[in-house]
Amino acid sequence: MNGKTQMTVLMDQATQLRSMAARSRASVIAITSGKGGVGKSNIAVNLAIKLASAGKEVVLLDADLGLANADVLCNIDLPANLSHVIARKRELSDVMVKAPGGFHLIGGASGLARMADLTDHDRQRLVLALAELEQRADIILIDTGAGISPNVLSFTRAADHVLVVTTPEPTAITDAYAVIKVISRDNAERRISLLVNQTRSIGEARVVHDRISKVAKQFLGVPVLDAGHMPADEQVAMAVRRRTPFVIGAPRCAASFAVSQLAMRLEQGVGHQLDTGGFFHRMSRWFRK
Numbered sequence: 001m002n003g004k005t006q007m008t009v010l011m012d013q014a015t016q017l018r019s020m021a022a023r024s025r026a027s028v029i030a031i032t033s034g035k036g037g038v039g040k041s042n043i044a045v046n047l048a049i050k051l052a053s054a055g056k057e058v059v060l061l062d063a064d065l066g067l068a069n070a071d072v073l074c075n076i077d078l079p080a081n082l083s084h085v086i087a088r089k090r091e092l093s094d095v096m097v098k099a100p101g102g103f104h105l106i107g108g109a110s111g112l113a114r115m116a117d118l119t120d121h122d123r124q125r126l127v128l129a130l131a132e133l134e135q136r137a138d139i140i141l142i143d144t145g146a147g148i149s150p151n152v153l154s155f156t157r158a159a160d161h162v163l164v165v166t167t168p169e170p171t172a173i174t175d176a177y178a179v180i181k182v183i184s185r186d187n188a189e190r191r192i193s194l195l196v197n198q199t200r201s202i203g204e205a206r207v208v209h210d211r212i213s214k215v216a217k218q219f220l221g222v223p224v225l226d227a228g229h230m231p232a233d234e235q236v237a238m239a240v241r242r243r244t245p246f247v248i249g250a251p252r253c254a255a256s257f258a259v260s261q262l263a264m265r266l267e268q269g270v271g272h273q274l275d276t277g278g279f280f281h282r283m284s285r286w287f288r289k
């Protein structure tokens with residue numbers, strides 16, 4: 001695309017976004033991590049159900065491009081997913097399905113090598129499509145997948161709030177800090193919080209949070225909010241095997257209680273986020289990059 005054409009496209013998109021901004025209302029929360037397998041997808045699915053059961057319109061976008069699995073956790077057969085949106089065969093809103101517990105799921109595109117390596121233009125289209133959803137939902141949750149690839153960063157960039165998940169393992173902590181560093185450099189205004197998963201005690205969770213938040217404050221100058229913790233709970237693995245989210249299959253388990261706490265904390269934080277100017281504000285920054 002030559003410079004002039006690209007500028008025209010960006011201006012059209014900016015105009016489109018400006019008109020959307022007047023009606024925007026959803027808060028966008030990206031759930032991310034440095035190390036893989038720390039519990040993001042389970043947290044995302046169960047949190048979506050909890051928020052939906054509290055009467056919120058919730059959309060969960062499984063943006064783990066390459067290892068998508070929210071549909072598996074919910075035992076849903078998806079007729080279409082993000083790969084169809086990227087291939088321009090479907091619109092984002094057409095691939096959204098009603099999931100157990102009443103939230104709306106946009107499935108990821110598991111196993112497609114091409115998905116793991118989107119062009120800038122594809123990424124931009126996806127994030128713009130998300131902006132349209134912003135008017136239909138109260139909360140958009142994005143399960144980004146692990147690491148600091150351009151795909152992950154384009155979704156954290158589109159969020160008001162980035163929830164970083166870690167476990168108490170030293171490798172997970174180091175990788176969580178690396179993610180916080182990249183996200184905060186990308187945009188120091190973005191709200192970042194940390195959830196410590198698979199903990200054995202509240203004390204252990206506090207030690208991990210204090211360690212990361214102190215270092216982030218000292219070396220990056222950013223606050224890392226405390227999103228709480230989730231204990232190691234065998235019901236999580238059992239729920240995965242049964243393909244029934246634990247807040248539905250085991251609503252009284254410790255992990256379900258932790259998800260309720262998280263939903264409350266995020267809702268409190270979400271209130272502040274509605275003043276940030278929505279997608280237009282965030283995307284106009286993105287286009288300037």
Ligand SMILES: Nc1ncnc2c1ncn2[C@@H]1O[C@H](COP(=O)(O)OP(=O)(O)OP(=O)(O)O)[C@@H](O)[C@H]1O
Pocket residue numbers: 033035036037038039040041042043064067145146197198199230231232233234236237240255
């Ligand atoms: N609180 C918990 N207690 C016990 N086991 C847990 C807990 N959270 C996650 N797990 C285990 O960790 C596994 C991985 O969880 P999940 O798939 O949600 O991680 P992820 O961060 O989304 O992984 P990926 O980076 O591959 O997308 C689960 O299948 C479950 O067995």
Ligand SMILES: [Mg+2]
Pocket residue numbers: 040041042064069143145
């Ligand atoms: Mg996952």
